[in-house]
Amino acid sequence: MKNFYLKQSSLIIAFLLLFNLFVVAQKKAVTASKSTIEERNVRASMGFLAGDALQGRGSGTQFEWITAEYFGSMMMQFGIEPAGNNGTFIQTVNIVRNSFGDNPKLSYSANGVAVTLEHGKEMIISRMNSSQVSGGLQKMADGEMPKSGAVIFLKSSADAQPSMSNLQNLLTSGASAVIIEETTQSRANWSRMAGRKPSFTTISDKKTTTAALITVSKDEAAKLAQLPDGTNIEIKGELAPAQKQQTWNAVGKITGSDKKLASEVILLSAHLDHLGNRPNAPTDDKIFNGADDDASGCVAVLELARVLAGGIKSKRTVYFAFYGSEEAGGYGAQYFVDNLSFPKEKLVANLQFEMIGRPDAKVKPEELWLTGYDRSNLGLELAKHGAKLVADPHPDQNFFQRSDNYTLARQGIIAHTVSSFGLHKDYHQAGDEIKTIDFVHMTRSINSMVSPVQWLINSNFIPVWYEGKKP
Numbered sequence: 001m002k003n004f005y006l007k008q009s010s011l012i013i014a015f016l017l018l019f020n021l022f023v024v025a026q027k028k029a030v031t032a033s034k035s036t037i038e039e040r041n042v043r044a045s046m047g048f049l050a051g052d053a054l055q056g057r058g059s060g061t062q063f064e065w066i067t068a069e070y071f072g073s074m075m076m077q078f079g080i081e082p083a084g085n086n087g088t089f090i091q092t093v094n095i096v097r098n099s100f101g102d103n104p105k106l107s108y109s110a111n112g113v114a115v116t117l118e119h120g121k122e123m124i125i126s127r128m129n130s131s132q133v134s135g136g137l138q139k140m141a142d143g144e145m146p147k148s149g150a151v152i153f154l155k156s157s158a159d160a161q162p163s164m165s166n167l168q169n170l171l172t173s174g175a176s177a178v179i180i181e182e183t184t185q186s187r188a189n190w191s192r193m194a195g196r197k198p199s200f201t202t203i204s205d206k207k208t209t210t211a212a213l214i215t216v217s218k219d220e221a222a223k224l225a226q227l228p229d230g231t232n233i234e235i236k237g238e239l240a241p242a243q244k245q246q247t248w249n250a251v252g253k254i255t256g257s258d259k260k261l262a263s264e265v266i267l268l269s270a271h272l273d274h275l276g277n278r279p280n281a282p283t284d285d286k287i288f289n290g291a292d293d294d295a296s297g298c299v300a301v302l303e304l305a306r307v308l309a310g311g312i313k314s315k316r317t318v319y320f321a322f323y324g325s326e327e328a329g330g331y332g333a334q335y336f337v338d339n340l341s342f343p344k345e346k347l348v349a350n351l352q353f354e355m356i357g358r359p360d361a362k363v364k365p366e367e368l369w370l371t372g373y374d375r376s377n378l379g380l381e382l383a384k385h386g387a388k389l390v391a392d393p394h395p396d397q398n399f400f401q402r403s404d405n406y407t408l409a410r411q412g413i414i415a416h417t418v419s420s421f422g423l424h425k426d427y428h429q430a431g432d433e434i435k436t437i438d439f440v441h442m443t444r445s446i447n448s449m450v451s452p453v454q455w456l457i458n459s460n461f462i463p464v465w466y467e468g469k470k471p
Contacts, residue, residue: 058276104237
């Protein structure tokens with residue numbers, strides 16, 4: 001009898017061990033299934049976002065709002081916490097669009113004689129965010145820093161136009177305006193710009209520093225070059241009645257589980273708007289669907305959110321942001337970074353996803369590229385942990401400055417964009433449609449970022465800018 005019970009006990013123990021192994025295997029299988037991006041989910045979301053029903057998700061339109069609500073509802077379904085306004089997933093951004101009723105003018109006094117330059121004639125205003133900008137003239141020398149409130153004058157060198165990022169840096173470093181001499185490149189666009197009334201858009205209740213960017217003719221540049229530093233320069237014009245509009249972000253979060261690391265934030269983002277329905281487009285198709293730009297990036301963030309919400313809770317806090325009005329000026333991203341619900345210095349890193357719907361022939365089929373790869377050590381560390389990320393193969397395109405990541409990077413936040421845009425001809429055209437998307441590539445690309453992102457949100461790694469590479 002004793003041997004019988006021993007045998008029975010052994011069988012029960014063996015059964016329990018086998019059952020436990022089965023349960024563990026099942027749990028692993030479930031976890032594995034949740035950590036895999038499925039092509040059918042990618043296709044489903046892309047079909048909705050880039051279908052004609054959303055009319056191209058135009059910036060600030062009802063269809064952009066619907067798109068934001070879609071992302072909010074999906075994040076709720078995944079169990080992600082709302083991080084928008086008033087306990088919702090939505091951030092409503094009030095914006096004001098201003099345009100000049102008459103051609104604005106630039107004026108100064110030289111030897112007691114008032115000089116006036118008009119937009120479209122002796123000068124072109126590329127940017128102006130106030131009805132009046134003024135300051136003392138500062139003729140900028142190489143390596144010199146702008147004085148606070150100065151109007152900087154830059155004489156063109158070898159007919160090479162300064163980069164927009166360098167001009168922007170002058171404005172963010174204290175200059176109230178930047179005046180540059182025309183080049184062959186800028187003169188080619190002169191007539192087109194002259195026919196446009198300068199306009200600017202601001203976010204309501206946001207205090208902004210006045211700024212202007214102006215190109216002057218070579219004749220007028222020669223005159224400015226003769227003026228003494230400190231000469232008062234004034235740019236002004238009458239504004240037409242303002243137009244009030246809105247744009248929308250969708251924002252969610254997963255609160256970190258680690259007591260020490262939960263205060264640190266990793267941000268995954270994309271822009272949800274595109275160019276909308278354009279009745280005056282020269283093609284039969286008037287809907288600019290924006291499948292690659294940037295429904296593909298949004299789906300990448302959405303699918304990463306699905307995986308991260310369905311797995312073990314991360315040590316760090318993760319935010320998911322879908323920005324509105326990137327195409328109209330980046331107002332959604334600007335509002336987001338201006339209204340963080342946590343200290344800005346706790347935002348460890350931002351990965352923006354933009355245009356990953358087609359492979360880039362300049363890199364290997366399985367590779368993605370990272371804008372500003374040589375600016376910080378984030379890309380290198382992600383690559384060490386399995387990300388198939390390489391340097392941007394199109395440095396002449398300045399893509400680092402051309403997406404919402406740059407809004408954050410200018411605030412000192414380590415922020416880069418993940419992409420595989422191969423400069424296809426459907427960029428900002430009605431032809432950017434679902435039928436052009438390579439779903440095998442896109443699904444593989446999102447999958448390739450799962451493990452590296454999981455490492456990032458569970459590590460204590462803090463990326464840094466390389467010396468001299470901070471925007």
